[in-house]
Amino acid sequence: MTALTEFQRLEAQGSWRAAPDASLREVIVSVGDATLVLSDPKNDRPLSHWSLPAVVQLNPGTVPAIYAPSIEGSDETVEIDDPLMIQAISRVQGAIAVHRSHTGRLRSILLVLGILGILGFLVFWLPGALVAHAARIAPPAQARDIGFAILADLERTAGAVCNRASGQAVLDHLTPQLLDANAIIRVVPGPLGGARRLPGGLYVIGSDLLQTAPGPEAAAAHLVAARLATEDDGLRAAAISHAGFLASLRLMTLGHLPPDAMAGFGATMLQQAAPRPGDAKLLSALEERRIPAEPYARSIDPTGQTVQPLIEGDPFRGAPPARPLLTDEQWLALQQICAG
Known part of the structure; x- marks a missing residue:
């Protein structure tokens, strides 16, 4: 100083x-x-x-x-x-x-x-x-609750879940073959642009995949693609992020989200195209499950121009699987899941 x-x-x-x-x-x-x-x-x-x-x-x-x-x-x-x-x-x-x-x-x-x-x-x-x-x-039970909350929001746009017992029984029969034993498949009347995977092993398809297809192969392949293209951790994170900070705090302390936490999430999801896995990865998974790839490819682009690798790489292009996914009776029951 x-x-x-x-x-x-x-x-x-x-x-x-x-x-x-x-x-x-x-x-x-x-x-x-x-x-x-x-x-x-x-x-x-x-x-x-x-x-x-x-x-x-x-x-x-x-x-x-x-x-x-x-x-x-x-x-x-x-x-x-x-x-x-x-x-x-x-x-x-x-x-x-x-x-x-x-x-x-x-x-x-x-x-x-x-x-x-x-x-x-x-x-x-x-x-x-x-x-x-x-x-x-989030434990599996909470993740599934989040998935059903998103499904409830999707119903506002795509209609209430179709629940005809005979058709749901066919889905329950297919689930372990396509996904895993703990998964759940639901059908809604409106189109979803493919299959959508939700948190907690919940999968949703629109009835358009059943009504306009000659067989169950396209819908089955869409479900497999949804599983390969998205991870449950990422789905949970996106859903909880949508719910927000206070809802996340409630989930951690009380074990559940507020009733309206997923409002708008389903509509936001439908604004985006259904995610697709890489062609090679999908073809390998479809071959393992004995599902032809061309019905899936044609459901995305009927001309086949933008999905040519899937059509040409179809492991069953020359000869279909010896055993079909469903019998005619099962396929008919599945198509009628939204009837009545």
Whole structure:
């Protein structure tokens, strides 16, 4: 500080009393590095060091000025009648106080900025992290509840789920062959642009895949494609993200989402084309399940121009599977799942 540099070599005579009952002793008072040094004039040996910020004048405005190293905790005093030294002590104390004030203000500003930074980080990071965590830890039962909530939203656009018992029995028969034993397949009256996979192993197809196809192969291939093209973790994350932060918190604490958490999610899903897996991956899966690929390809593009690799790569293009997916009676029952 400028004030310290200016008065660093200033010295003056003073009278020091080491204790209230001690006699006065002549000393040399000098300004040190933020300290007031009292030295023996005979040999320059320091007798006492006082911290300048703590030094107080016991008789403000009076000369000789009487100083103590602090208001409490010390019995020492020193009398100084040199006006320049008195002025120096006052100015140095003022400079130290200003510096301390600036330092405290800067520290407060940095503290506030730090708190704001942490709050901003939490505001922007925490919701996304909580949503991702809720999606990751959701057990199968919760994931299936989310899937059915999305299906309920889809019903607003595509119609109520078709539930004719004979047709659903055929779907239940097909499910382990096409997907897995824990999966569920549902049919809605309206078109969905293919099969849609929902969280919790729930799959939905539109009745158009049943009414306009010569057999069950196209619908079956769409279901296999939906399974290959999407992952359950990603589906859960997208659904919980749609539900939002508070709904995610409710899912983690109470185990279920609010009733309207999936409102609009089904409509948003239908605005996008059904995801498709890579041709090679799909062809391999269809061959494993003994399902021809051409009916699936023709359901996407009847001309076959945009799906030529699927048609040409169909493992059963020359000879259909020896065993059909369904009997004629089963296929008829499935086609009539939305009847009545």
